[in-house]
Amino acid sequence: MNLVLHILYVLILSLSESLSEPSNKKFPENFQFGVATAAYQVEGGWSDDGKGVNIWDQFTHTHPDSVINGDTGDIACDSYHRYMGDVEMLKNLGVNYYRFSLSWSRILPTGYTNQINEAGVEYYQNFISALKENGIEPFVTLYHWDLPQPLQEIGGWPNPLLEDIFAVYARTAFTLFGEKVKNWMTFNEPKQTCLAGYGLGSAAPGISASGIGEYECMHTIMKAHARAYHIYDEEFRPTQSGRISIVLDTGWYEPASDSEEDMEAAERSLQFEHGWCAHPIYHPDGNYPQVMIDRIADRSQKEGFSKSRLPEFSAEEIEYIRGTFDFLCINTYTTSMVKWTNDYEIGTPGFYADVSVSTYQDPSWNGSASSWLKVVPWGMRKLLNWIDQTYNHPEIVITENGYSDDGRLDDPNRLNYYAEYLTSLLEAILEDGVNVSGYTAWSLMDNFEWTSGYTVKFGLYQVDFDNPNRTRTIKGSGEYYKNVIASKCLVDTCEE
Ligand code: GBH
DSSP: OOHHHHHHHHHHHHHHHHTOOOOOOBOOTTOEEEEEOOHHHHOOOTTGGGOOOBHHHHHHHHOGGGSGGGOOSSSTTOHHHHHHHHHHHHHHHTOSEEEEEOOHHHHSTTSSTTOOOHHHHHHHHHHHHHHHHTTOEEEEEEESSOOBHHHHHTTSTTSTHHHHHHHHHHHHHHHHHTTTOOEEEEEEOHHHHHIIIIIIOOSTTOOOOTTTHHHHHHHHHHHHHHHHHHHIIIIIHHHHOOEEEEEEEOOEEEESSSSHHHHHHHHHHHIIIIIHHHHHHHSTTOSSOHHHHHHHHHHHHHHTOSSOSSOOOOHHHHHHHTTOOSSEEEEOOOEEEEEOOOOOOSSSOOHHHHHOOEEEOOTTSBOOSSTTOOBOHHHHHHHHHHHHHHTTSOOEEEEEOOOOBSOOSOOHHHHHHHHHHHHHHHHHHHTTOOOEEEEEEEOSBOOOOGGGTTSSBOOSEEEOTTSTTOOEEEOHHHHHHHHHHHHTBSSSSOOO
């Protein structure tokens, strides 16, 4: 091919890629749209009115080197003082629901019920009432990573005592807020809590106990989730008639080729990355995925441990945890390619050595401000189909999906991300018959992005972090999402 032709060809290819049109089909009439945030990322007021210290307060204050620029959530978006402004933004977007989390230590400063912080309770009561008065359903997460510090002092999630302690907190929340809250989520992304918090030590509470800590952590969380579910089911559902679930995160893992090895490796990745927490709850057989049980037992033995590093559930526990959901919640952002590889050498134990696969992201995929987040809309469609088939056609709510940049107001990349992912979602619903009933954009506004601090922005609204008023301004993507919600359509006019 001569050079001019070649350049033309490349140009047309890249044009046709950027011009891929969003779907002109409509979302089903009863489809629900929302946006999400989490307490530590937006509230601020970290020590106001009797709030206790949690592990993210502690982590950002004592490990400033672990967060970019030493940033903290001390003030964040100041939503603790500005929640009426948040309600106005939600109203303007026209969302059906708002997914946010409760700060456990704002309600119970010690983590236990020996102290109840009335100011914290009132804050959430006022906020929830304001949402309801404006026709916005509260979707409430009990735990989005901010464990009360006193509970970390006794070891945090790897300590089995936390099952009971969480159950008491959950009952307290159902009692206080359950009259108005009809959609509950126990945990947000326990995989992150356990892997980053207790395995790798990269996030709060910063415990490095790779290969042991993450599995013990998850074991407690699975049981704590089930306890909260059963408490709701038995003590509250009869009078409050809401629903309850858990939020799990996973990307899509695409085999690098159609060789049997690569396909096996991709399925193994899904079972470790998602099945670890999904299988015990959503799979009709319950328990951890067999591939995890077998591989971790085998590697543990070779490493010289007296038993598997993966804790075992009793038959009663399997039964108790199985089926503890009313709908399936999934946070998903991106995709990885998976290649089969020889098992990692026996050495330092760890989750990724237990999986032993090689993953990469295609260099041709569009990126974002987050190194891990590449724009791969078809991956979400495949993931939704895999979940549909693996867990027996559940009702699914996408509880997070979104795109990061530097926080600019004119943000066509985010707008395109939403248009493309929502197109894939429509195809999954209309063409594949996957039962997805809701979609949640992460996030309502720019906020504290954990160890990335304020360098990475996911908001539909911009927040001016240099201004003490934390002024919020809607972005281009926010205007687009608002239109999508109003019209249930991704383009100017949809097929009727
Ligand atoms: C969600 O996690 C969280 O629920 C939310 O609080 C957060 O703000 C949002 O995503 C955006 O990140 O840096 O390569 O080690 C999404 C899952 C898992 C994505 C950890 C980033 C770190 C990958 N996250 N992952 S890496």
